[in-house]
Amino acid sequence: MSDAGNKINKTTQKFGLIIIFTMLGFGLAIVANIIFPQVAEDVSLEKYAVLGLNLNINDAYRIVLAGIISIYGLLGVYAYVKPERRDQYIKQAKFRFVMGLALALWDLLGTKLEVLPQPFFPGPAGIIRAFLMESDFIWQNTLYSLRLFTAGFLAGVVFGIGTGILIGWFPKVYYWVAPILNITGIIPAVAWMPFALTLFPTPFSAAVFLMVICVWFPVASLTASGVQSTPKAQFEVARTLGGNELYLLFHVAVPHAMPQIFTGINTASAFAFTTLVMAEMMGQPGGLGYYINASKVWSAYYKVFAAIIVMAILFSLITRIVKLIESRALRWQRGLLKNE
């Protein structure tokens, strides 16, 4: 009994150390920010009123670091309660520690000493200035991007699956549409921008059109190939069970194509991010791409970085949601594939 108790205590201790180690790098970054003097002179430590607080960029930077520390702390506790998550957490510990150190180094070089070329490479605290100054504006542009993405991506996926099914199922449609798909598919969607802007009533609808085009191609071609690759034997089974054409299509071919449809959707989402940002940079009244462009004009590179960080978060969230939907829809494949 006491032996087992000892063992549990040891793992508790060891995992506790891992959690502390994970948080330590960011802790050191806070310490470095506090004790290192501000050597470079042209860094403004002006205070901004945010959420009822008066903060300069260093205060905000420390709050963000503290936020990161508490998130990793909570994740650590969660991993402790859920042993199957522990390995992953332990594996990430080293990387997270070094991330913290890297932030500290970047802070010193970018903000405290300004030895990195300015204004192109601000320190992390400098980037946070963008959020202190105009978080509302950044939020508005983020929402614009999100709206544009949702509209274009969803329409493209629906349209792509629809045409993909027709192409895969009807040889006539394949004959006439597949070549068009293959030619338009290799042209980057933004090349149509000039036409889109003149043909569509609003810049927003023009950008939606571009997104639809860029999503359409991978989704349609992979849907078509998934439908076409359905084994004949599966159709024969369905026919002996009394299935008609519609049943064969929607209860055999389409479910069979589902894994490939999702491969198409994943590819499309990567294309869609690119198209979204390019379209916004080329003539939208809002969006993160627009924000980057507008900031660049004033050489406000810290704002460019801020927008890039928001994009990274937004796009990885979207990717996760897509993955989540995929793993729900392809539940039946779980345990069937090599890497699971």
Added chain:
Amino acid sequence: MSDDIILEINDVSRRYSDEESTVDALNHVSLSVKKGEFVSIIGASGCGKTTLLRLIAGLDTPQEGELLLNGERITGPDPSRGYVFQQSGLFQWLTVEQNIASGLKARHVFKENKARIPEYISMIGLEGFEKSYPHQISGGMAQRVAIARALINNPKLLLLDEPMGALDSFTRADLQDKLLELRKENDATMILVTHDVDEAIYLSDRIVIMTPRPGKISEIMEVKFPHPRHRGGAEFLEARRNILEKFHMAAANPEPEYTI
């Protein structure tokens, strides 16, 4: 008597050919099956058993001859002719339960028959696996699901292509009895392809022996003694001796290759 005939196979030939060669999968095969009859087909691998079942199912058409069902030419598949495939052919994206229900869905009679599903699950002994996907169950279990999927459609004619090859002898004996029961209840006709002579004797009214290259029927044996048949009984052993003899004779004296 002749209006009792449900299936008539008249001088049917099916060749498969490509650029290099031609295979006579079936060569002038004729057979009549009575309503409610249980017919087994045995024969070496490649003698055209599956080819014959596919023709009856309407999944394939012969180059010569015709197949008549209740006097009408078979033109395509129909749920009244159930088919249990040699490979179970379950839909990978459906659970055990959904696979069994797929015939009901296909015929748009799911709602009114939903309540029957558990009965078929317990018939094949898969309680507790209703929500499993095909890759999570064994080959023998998958084969049983395929049988239940065909049976739930209440087919008038059931075609079974070695459905019990992957099963242990207990489950197999269970299912054999189940088939006999269903046949009585539904007045169904059954055609079973098997490699197991005992199985054929236990179940059949007639046993068709086929030989390969070209695929044809070499012998048809009647099994007359009444059900339930005892596998150790004298009549059973007699029938088995008989059939093995004929089987070996058929294998020892293959038809000359040059017959058309």
